[in-house]
Amino acid sequence: MRAMPQHEVVTRFAPSPTGRLHVGNARTALFSWLLARRAGGRFLLRIEDTDRGRSDAGHEAALMEDLRWLGLDWDEGPDVGGPHGPYRQSARGALYEEAFARLLAAGAAYPCFCAEEKLAAARARARAAGRPPRYPGTCAALSAREAGRRLAAGEPAALRLRVPAGREIVWQDLVRGRQAVRSDALGDFVIRRADGTPAFLFANAVDDALMGVTHVLRGEDHVANTPRQLLLLERLGLVPPRYGHLPLLVGADGRPLAKRRGDAAVAALREAGYLPGAVRNLLARLGHRGREAGWLEPEAMAAGFDPARIGRAPARYDAQALAHWQREALARLGDEALWAWMGTGAPALAARVPPGRGAAFAAAVRDNVLLPREALVWAERLWGEGAPEPEAVAALQGAGAAFLEAALAAADAPDLRQAAARIAAATGRRGRALYLPLRAALTGTTSGPELGALWALLGPEGRRRRLRQALDRIREETL
Numbered sequence: 001m002r003a004m005p006q007h008e009v010v011t012r013f014a015p016s017p018t019g020r021l022h023v024g025n026a027r028t029a030l031f032s033w034l035l036a037r038r039a040g041g042r043f044l045l046r047i048e049d050t051d052r053g054r055s056d057a058g059h060e061a062a063l064m065e066d067l068r069w070l071g072l073d074w075d076e077g078p079d080v081g082g083p084h085g086p087y088r089q090s091a092r093g094a095l096y097e098e099a100f101a102r103l104l105a106a107g108a109a110y111p112c113f114c115a116e117e118k119l120a121a122a123r124a125r126a127r128a129a130g131r132p133p134r135y136p137g138t139c140a141a142l143s144a145r146e147a148g149r150r151l152a153a154g155e156p157a158a159l160r161l162r163v164p165a166g167r168e169i170v171w172q173d174l175v176r177g178r179q180a181v182r183s184d185a186l187g188d189f190v191i192r193r194a195d196g197t198p199a200f201l202f203a204n205a206v207d208d209a210l211m212g213v214t215h216v217l218r219g220e221d222h223v224a225n226t227p228r229q230l231l232l233l234e235r236l237g238l239v240p241p242r243y244g245h246l247p248l249l250v251g252a253d254g255r256p257l258a259k260r261r262g263d264a265a266v267a268a269l270r271e272a273g274y275l276p277g278a279v280r281n282l283l284a285r286l287g288h289r290g291r292e293a294g295w296l297e298p299e300a301m302a303a304g305f306d307p308a309r310i311g312r313a314p315a316r317y318d319a320q321a322l323a324h325w326q327r328e329a330l331a332r333l334g335d336e337a338l339w340a341w342m343g344t345g346a347p348a349l350a351a352r353v354p355p356g357r358g359a360a361f362a363a364a365v366r367d368n369v370l371l372p373r374e375a376l377v378w379a380e381r382l383w384g385e386g387a388p389e390p391e392a393v394a395a396l397q398g399a400g401a402a403f404l405e406a407a408l409a410a411a412d413a414p415d416l417r418q419a420a421a422r423i424a425a426a427t428g429r430r431g432r433a434l435y436l437p438l439r440a441a442l443t444g445t446t447s448g449p450e451l452g453a454l455w456a457l458l459g460p461e462g463r464r465r466r467l468r469q470a471l472d473r474i475r476e477e478t479l
C-alpha cells in the first residue's frame with residue numbers, strides 16, 4: 001500500500017451507473033476534482049452499483065467516457081485500480097459483511113422483520129399526525145433468541161442501526177456551515193435490505209472511510225443521509241470525511257436534473273460538438289461566487305475553487321450560457337485544430353471542402369460557427385448545390401445579369417479589393433450595392449464571414465462556379 005501523506009486531500013465522485021451523466025452530476029464531479037487538484041491530492045472514482053436492477057455496465061463505460069472527455073482524470077478507480085479497491089460496490093460485499101458482523105456483535109445493529117406494508121402504513125400515520133416518519137422501533141427490543149429463531153426459520157429481515165436517544169449530531173458542512181440534527185428525529189435506519197444488499201447510505205459511508213476519502217462534495221439530495229452516516233461510522237470506529245452539500249442544478253422547468261429522466265446529458269453536448277473546456281467553464285461558475293469573469297484553464301480553475309463560496313440557492317442550468325464559453329473555447333483553437341474539430345463533429349465536411357483547404361475554411365468561417373453542423377452549412381453554401389436564400393435571390397435580381405457578368409470577368413482577380421475595383425468600373429456599383437449581390441452570388445446568403453476571406457478561400461475556380469450558378473439562376477427566372 002502506498003503511504004498516505006499526512007493531511008492529503010482525497011475526494012471522490014461516486015455515481016450510480018443508472019443512466020447518462022447529466023450536467024448536474026458533472027458539476028458535482030468537477031467540484032470534487034477541483035478540490036483535490038487544488039490541494040495536490042487524489043481524486044477517486046467509485047461506481048455505486050448496488051442497485052443491480054438499475055445498474056448497467058454500458059452506463060458505467062459511458063459515464064467514464066464522459067468524465068474523461070471533461071478532463072476529469074482519476075487517480076484510483078475501477079479501470080486504473082489503486083490501493084483501496086475494488087472500486088465497484090458490487091465487488092465489495094465481503095467488506096460490507098464484515099462491517100455488518102461487527103455491528104451485530106456489538107449490539108449496534110439488529111434484524112428487523114417488519115413488512116414493508118406495515119412500515120409504509122406507520123409512516124403515513126406519523127405524517128398525518130405531523131410527526132417525522134421514523135421507524136417506531138418494533139424490532140429493537142426483540143431478544144437475541146427470538147431474532148435467531150425467526151432468522152433460522154428463514155423469515156426475511158433487514159438490518160437496522162440502533163440510533164442512540166438524546167444525541168445532537170453536529171458537522172461543519174463545507175458549503176452550508178454548521179449543521180446540527182437531533183438523533184431522536186432519525187429513528188433506527190436500515191443498513192442492509194431484506195434482500196441482503198447494503199443500503200445506499202451504508203455502502204457509501206463505509207467505502208468513503210475505507211478508501212481514505214477526506215472531503216465529500218455531493219448534491220444536497222444527500223444531506224439527510226449525513227447525520228446517519230456520521231453515526232454509522234462512529235459505531236464502526238471509522239474516520240468520517242468532511243461533507244459538503246451542493247445545491248442541485250435545476251433545468252428550465254425548475255426541477256432538479258435527474259439521470260433517470262435523461263436530462264441535459266453530457267454526452268449530448270459532446271455529440272453536438274461542444275468543447276470540454278466550454279462545459280467546464282460554465283459548470284465551474286454555476287453556484288460558485290466570485291469567479292473571475294474570463295476563461296479559466298483547469299489549473300487556474302482549481303486554484304480559485306473554494307467550497308465556502310458555493311451558494312445555497314439551486315443553480316439553473318441554462319444551455320444558452322454555453323454559447324459564450326463555446327465561443328471562448330473555439331477562439332483558443334488554431335485553424336488546423338478548428339478544422340479537425342469541425343470534421344469530427346460533421347464528417348460530411350471532408351467531402352464538401354476541397355482537399356488542402358480545411359484550415360483556410362476553418363479560419364474564414366470561425367467567427368460564424370459555434371457547432372460543427374454550422375460549419376457544414378457554410379461548406380454547403382460555398383461548394384454545394386443548394387438554392388440561395390430568398391433575400392439573396394432578391395439581391396441578385398436587383399443587381400441583374402450585367403452585374404454578374406462583370407463579376408465573372410473579375411473572378412480571376414487575386415483579392416477582393418482588386419475585384420471590387422474592376423466590377424465598380426464596369427457597373428458603376430460600389431459599397432453595399434456591390435458587396436451585397438456579390439456575397440449573395442458567392443454564398444447564397446446575405447450575411448456571414450468576411451467576404452475577402454471567402455473570396456480567397458473559393459479560389460478562381462470556385463468563384464467562377466458560384467458566379468455562373470447565380471447567373472444561370474437569374475437568367476432562368478427572367479425567362
Ligand SMILES: Nc1ncnc2c1ncn2[C@@H]1O[C@H](COP(=O)(O)OP(=O)(O)OP(=O)(O)O)[C@@H](O)[C@H]1O
Binds near residue numbers: 219222256
Ligand atoms: N441535479 C443535480 N445537480 C447537482 N448534482 C446532482 C444532481 N443530481 C444528482 N447530483 C449529484 O451527482 C452525484 C451522483 O449521483 P447519482 O449517480 O445518484 O445521480 P442522480 O442524477 O441522482 O441519479 P438518478 O437519477 O439515477 O438517481 C451525487 O453527488 C448527487 O448528489
